[in-house]
Amino acid sequence: MPLEAPARIVRALATRGFNADREAVTLIASADDPGRALEAAVEAAPEDALTITAEHVRTVLDGGVAADASTSNSSVSTGDHTENPPDESAGSPAEAMGVGSGDSVTASSGNDRPAAHTDGPELAQRDDSQRSLDIANDITGRSTGTGEYDDFVTVFRDRFERLSGKLRGRVNHRPTDTLEAMGGGSDAAIVGMVNDIRSTASGHWLIELEDTSGVFPCLVMKDRRFADQVDELLCDEVIAVEGTLADDGGILFVDSMYFPDVPRTFEPSTADRHVQAALISDVHVGSQEFMADAWERFADWLHTAEAENIEYLLIAGDMVEGVGVYPDQDDELDIVDIYEQYEAFSEHLKQVPGDIEIVMIPGNHDAVRLAEPQPGFDEELREIMSAHDARITGNPSTVTIEGVSVLMYHGVSLDEIIAEFPDDKATYDDPQKPMYHLLKKRHVAPQYGGHMRLAPEEKDYLVIDEVPDIFHTGHVHKLGYGKYHNVLAINSGCWQAQTEFQKSVNIDPDTAYAPVVDLDTLDVTIRKFD
Structure with missing residues (x-):
């Protein structure tokens, strides 16, 4: 293996059911025989380990393993070697569900955890050459607004010109x-x-x-x-x-x-091959109610053959619980320091297979400005969450995956839509319905001066210029999906059980769901892991 190919090491570890610290990958790549070093590190890892650490690699390298290339002819790049026979029973049982109104629905309870990664079936190595991922409309690094009167005139004039043109x-x-x-x-x-x-x-x-x-x-x-x-x-x-x-x-x-609206003749784009994306949001690490066990079941399942076509994970904000977001929040925190919350989130993110592409946007609980559009995380937080090389972008952003455009927006404006509209047009129980109204208005946060905090910029980043193929939101902690003029709208629930604050405002969250979209057909499968 060439020393400059850490991505090949990450993929090879993923086929064995492991992630790896960045330093561990570097140490393996620098070994005399990277293939033997990788195999030895996997063998040295504890049975329940999800991540190969630098300590595991140093242990085998210090012990002289992989120093002699003649001791092994294994190759990291093939991904066809397994130490244990496949476990035919690995996987999650199916369970019928009926949430939302999409074209295709399947749900898995996830209550029976898959077998340990090293015991599960060997997964086929993915061909990264077929992947493509582009990000547009990202405010990060482009914010120019100062809050002066002229800034507001500029952004509202831009909004008017672009939407009136439609x-x-x-x-x-x-x-x-x-x-x-x-x-x-x-x-x-x-x-x-x-x-x-x-x-x-x-x-x-x-x-x-x-x-x-x-x-x-x-x-x-x-x-x-x-x-x-x-x-x-x-x-x-x-x-x-x-x-x-x-x-x-x-x-x-x-x-x-x-209304500006989505044309009724709109036809969405699809991928040229069978590939899937998992859409989640509102993880809320740091909360006493963060569902760590459910997250582990989800991460374990991603290592199974049943999930082998999932190559993308899109997270629509609120990675952590944050600090001081709502009254008496301190009483409900498991981790009180915001940076430690992100460190804990990063550890949970490492459980996701290393060859899955991850895209994240911030939400209103994250440590970025509250005013929208929100820039992506600053360099300090990016460094904390760097182990998985996730793509971090602003809120909102349009992410195009293999030709399929996904408008990712955390969803704070959904609160205002639901508050302003009659119950037959928008409720928390059917979060896809207020999403339809945002598509109809071609703007993710139309109303200024309410509870929404909007930042004036040189252009209105909240206008929906191009019709997306998929509209993905979170924030309201409810699961719902459906199609509006052929646009697939998904609100993906959360990974936080009901807090005392949520009880006080009558929020009953939909927890531990992972909607999975077939990018070649835009069919939806709902997986549940609580």
Whole structure:
């Protein structure tokens, strides 16, 4: 094995069911016979070990193992050697479930832990040459906002221009400052940002729309067939309306309303081969309620043949529980130091097979700024979590995996959608439904000035410019998924049992789920590990 090929060492260890510390990989690569060093380190590891450490490698190297190449003709790169016969019973039993509304659902309880990694079936070595992973719309390192007035003008103008561009081809719009000159009774259309929404004494709705020329009032009569869509409006989103000007030209009576939306003709992209991605979120390491045993069952399962097609793991925020996030949180912490929380998370991450590509974005419990868009973790935290070489990006970001685009967004704005909308349109029990509304608005956090903290930047990173194939969120600790205009929307639950704070606000979490997506078909399988 060439000394410059640590990735081959990581893959070879993964076929044997192990991860490895970065230093351990370096020591193996530097040995006289890396293949023999690897085999000896695996043999020297404790039976229940998940990770080959530098200490394991030093033990065998100091003992003279692998110094003589003639003692072994093993090769790290082949991955076809196993010390123990396969355990035909390894794996997780299937269990019927019905969560969400996707095309294909299977659930595994995960309660029967797979056999130890060294006893399980040998997995086929993966061909990294077929992989591709690109990240777009990452705010990390690009933040320019200072909070000045001009910054807010810039970001809202950018939002308006980009979203109005998706509507202008659908209506023959006019700038607001030209409407009064058109005369009463004229047909007219406006593309504008919602400035205000209020009901009249007669039960109608008055909506003020603002463009770069001014503000114009629009009246939606309560008997209109689309009047219930007013319940879906949020301030600061961009819509278009068509209607007729009043006799005095001072108000527009609305006949139809349009959202930027996902085209109904949208067809998602798929991968050219059978490959899978596991989508999880809200791990919350550091909480007393972090489900460590469930996580270990999940990580163990990833080492089995049943999971051999999972080559990507996408984590949508809240790696740790954080500190000072909600009242009296200190009473519910198992680890009180934020850096120690990330160190513990890193240890749990090492249990994941080393040849799985990991992408992570931050959430509102993570040690980054709360205002969205959130940049990825700083260098100190990245170094703490460097053992697995995870790809760390901002919240939100679009991750394209083998041609399949995944919009990853932690999901804080889902709270506002659920609070503002009627129960038949958005609830915590069906978190995919508020996700549909964000797709419809083509913006992951439309409303400014509520509970959401939004940072003004030179562009609005929260606009959904390109329609994603998959929309992945977390935050609300509920499992739900479905399709909106062929976009697969998944909220992936959490790995934290109910806390006292959650009890006080009536949150009943869906725990230890791992939705798995076939990237070649976009079918979903739900795995459960509690």
